[in-house]
Amino acid sequence: MELPSLDFTLFTNGTPSQQKYLCDTLLAYCKNHGVAKITNCGIPNSAIDELLNWNRHFFQLPYDVKMKAPHPATPNPHRGYSGLGQERVSSVTFDAKESFDQGPTDDSLQPNIWIPEEDLPGFRTFMEGFFNLCCDAQLLILRALAVGLNMPEYTFDKLHSRHEFELRLTHYPAIDIKKLQTDTNRISEHHDWGTITLVFQDSTGGLEFEQKDRPGVFHAVESVKPMEIVLNVGDCLHRWTNGTLHSVNHRVRIPRSLSTQQQGLVPDRHSVSFFCKPNRDESVASWKVFQSDALVRYEDITSYEYNQRLLKTTY
Ligand SMILES: O=C(O)CCC(=O)C(=O)O
Ligand SMILES: [Fe+2]
Numbered sequence: 001m002e003l004p005s006l007d008f009t010l011f012t013n014g015t016p017s018q019q020k021y022l023c024d025t026l027l028a029y030c031k032n033h034g035v036a037k038i039t040n041c042g043i044p045n046s047a048i049d050e051l052l053n054w055n056r057h058f059f060q061l062p063y064d065v066k067m068k069a070p071h072p073a074t075p076n077p078h079r080g081y082s083g084l085g086q087e088r089v090s091s092v093t094f095d096a097k098e099s100f101d102q103g104p105t106d107d108s109l110q111p112n113i114w115i116p117e118e119d120l121p122g123f124r125t126f127m128e129g130f131f132n133l134c135c136d137a138q139l140l141i142l143r144a145l146a147v148g149l150n151m152p153e154y155t156f157d158k159l160h161s162r163h164e165f166e167l168r169l170t171h172y173p174a175i176d177i178k179k180l181q182t183d184t185n186r187i188s189e190h191h192d193w194g195t196i197t198l199v200f201q202d203s204t205g206g207l208e209f210e211q212k213d214r215p216g217v218f219h220a221v222e223s224v225k226p227m228e229i230v231l232n233v234g235d236c237l238h239r240w241t242n243g244t245l246h247s248v249n250h251r252v253r254i255p256r257s258l259s260t261q262q263q264g265l266v267p268d269r270h271s272v273s274f275f276c277k278p279n280r281d282e283s284v285a286s287w288k289v290f291q292s293d294a295l296v297r298y299e300d301i302t303s304y305e306y307n308q309r310l311l312k313t314t315y
Pocket of ligand 2: 133191192197250
């Protein structure tokens with residue numbers, strides 16, 4: 001199953017009928033698959049190339065330097081560098097990845113943890129700027145989704161006004177294909193916990209999503225160019241819409257181009273995830289307008305409680 005890229009200039013600069021097409025198509029992907037590929041949502045392509053370059057530079061640093069910004073051994077703050085195996089997405093399978101987590105600059109509850117400027121000059125400035133670009137992009141995407149849902153265009157704006165989002169760099173080191181065929185994943189199957197996630201990836205491949213109506217059947221979602229951003233629906237959007245929008249199960253495994261290979265090395269892979277999450281004090285209960293069968297599937301807890309519940313299972 002190939003996912004075509006949806007060009008967001010249809011929403012920002014298109015005619016009313018092109019705008020409608022973009023919103024309806026985006027909504028259909030979010031309902032039927034929980035995933036879509038998008039381009040031109042306001043983040044310059046050159047910034048995405050640069051982002052992946054910074055990702056490479058960061059993880060190429062010696063381990064001791066990366067450990068100058070250690071993610072604590074505990075879930076909070078969910079910031080800084082996590083080495084191989086520190087985060088456990090699955091309780092069964094080892095995930096061969098290292099990551100670096102960042103939030104907004106002014107978050108006193110979860111302050112950022114940076115390596116010293118002299119160890120990678122320019123890294124922090126670029127990453128803080130890219131975080132802001134993602135903030136603008138998520139607003140645009142959620143407005144298009146709101147229009148697709150026949151809701152007021154600005155429905156999601158105030159629910160995300162505090163930018164309590166996370167930006168994560170991930171590096172999957174080169175690995176023997178036999179390991180990925182047996183006891184190791186790059187990232188085990190999981191749902192994202194927030195509203196939507198934007199995934200920027202290099203051309204290595206390996207990201208897969210589970211078909212909604214065929215549990216256990218996964219399809220590759222690769223980006224021919226890094227400008228093709230993968231959009232995942234997360235749990236909070238699923239909860240608010242009472243399951244109308246589908247929080248997609250996904251994982252990273254062997255790239256499609258190597259799937260028949262029996263031996264050798266799978267090259268390393270770099271990706272970046274921007275997790276757009278509701279303000280911490282927002283409820284993530286199902287909205288009445290989506291309760292056609294009077295069944296409230298999801299209880300009234302805050303976004304923060306929901307997030308903490310899940311975070312505690314992985315660190
Ligand atoms: O590396 C990827 O492409 C996806 C990573 C992911 O799913 C995540 O960080 O939640
Ligand atoms: Fe994910």
